[in-house]
Amino acid sequence: MQRIEYPQQKDWEDILKRPTQTVSDIEETVTTIFEEVRSKGDAVIKEYTEKFDKVKLESFLVSIEEIEKASAEVSEQLKKAISLAKNNIEKFHAAQKTKRIALETMPGVSCWQEKRPIQKVGLYIPGGTAPLFSTILMLAVPATIAGCKEIILCTPPNNRGEIDPTILYTAKLCGVTQIFKIGGIQAIAGMTFGTEGIPKVYKIFGPGNQYVTVAKQLATKYGVAIDMPAGPSELLVVADDSANAAFVASDLLSQAEHGVDSQVILVSTSEKLLDDVAWEIESQIKVLPRRAIAEKAIANSRLILVNNDNEAIELINEYAPEHYIVCMKNEEFFIENTINAGSVFIGNYTPESAGDYASGTNHTLPTNGYAKQFSGVNLNSFMKSMTFQKITKEGILGIGNAIELMAEAEGLQAHKNAVTLRLKNLE
């Protein structure tokens, strides 16, 4: 793990570089696949599924029989764990319902705002290196609470054309309406354009590798909304000598094992803690089944020594981590002064894994510095706000002249007339 000191020159770009920042080759592939799916539909999706997922499929839709068989293959113990997590996620997301806002801006001018669910949503569930069924809880639970009507799910099949039973079980449990065996760019293109076999959706949600993330960004050019760019996982831990080095190392490794392009960072004022964590990582990584992946991610990662808390906070806000653990004596300072982060975990007994699975918060979060401008998935992500207004005679008398003057000043006579006519015809 590369060890560096706080950059007095503030050359952030180099120091805080993500391993995923060169996307130009990917963009070319994504554009080509999108064009082909748009013009040739399912036939091309099948070709790319054969190329990337090494399986020839007749149809993508998962059958009822497959879903029922999957349920029998998931252990009762795991079902109970999923149910506990679902409960907490439901509680936290249901609590995000906001009150209807309604007021009179001036006498006789009533304005209000109401939320409506997005009718057709597409959930992408990663499946390349691990079947992330927990992501279904994070997306389908708020979609159901919001009242979305069509909730479709795409996930890559294995080379026998199957989907992991945990994914099928969780999807059914959480109210997904249709499941399709397609992954990567071709899945995002299918949901963007709609084909004979895959419905078009209005908004696409979910994390994925760089191909998926770039594809989601391209989807927005064709009028489909997305939750956010949620790419390879990241974690930044800020810790002092009150932290437990073994715990910190375990958290860093938990995100490093996601993928070779994951990145983890430890920021500390304590040289001893940096040494201890480096040692712990070396010892804990040896026994991980995904050791090879974690080692590559650790090679992208950094241990950063800072001189004081102000330097630490400046660096953290500049990096804008997806996940952020605070293990500091003066945690309040860090909580108050952190502006850019996806989700924050506080104290020695709050592992990042808790948010990944079961505490109730959402794990679909902005990566690659996008926490500067995007929120993680939440209930509102599945809804739109609509505004309403009703103006009485008293209201139009009060507001009318201002509208007339402004319309005239913009040279828009028809706008002005719409008010003048009413003012002249007040009974």
Ligand SMILES: NC(=O)c1ccc[n+]([C@@H]2O[C@H](COP(=O)([O-])OP(=O)(O)OC[C@H]3O[C@@H](n4cnc5c(N)ncnc54)[C@H](O)[C@@H]3O)[C@@H](O)[C@H]2O)c1
């Ligand atoms: N930010 C978040 O909220 C969040 C949450 C969970 C997971 N993640 C991230 O999601 C990612 C999951 O990635 P994954 O790969 O396991 O699954 P994935 O489903 O995102 O990607 C697999 C698909 O990639 C496509 N693909 C593979 N190689 C390709 C190539 N050379 N050209 C074109 N397409 C290709 C294939 O179609 C395959 O089906 C990880 O990076 C993980 O860190 C992020």
Ligand SMILES: N[C@H](CO)Cc1c[nH]c[nH+]1
């Ligand atoms: N840490 C991932 C979000 O970046 C989510 C996840 C799913 N399963 C385990 N972890």
Ligand SMILES: [Zn+2]
């Ligand atoms: Zn994780």
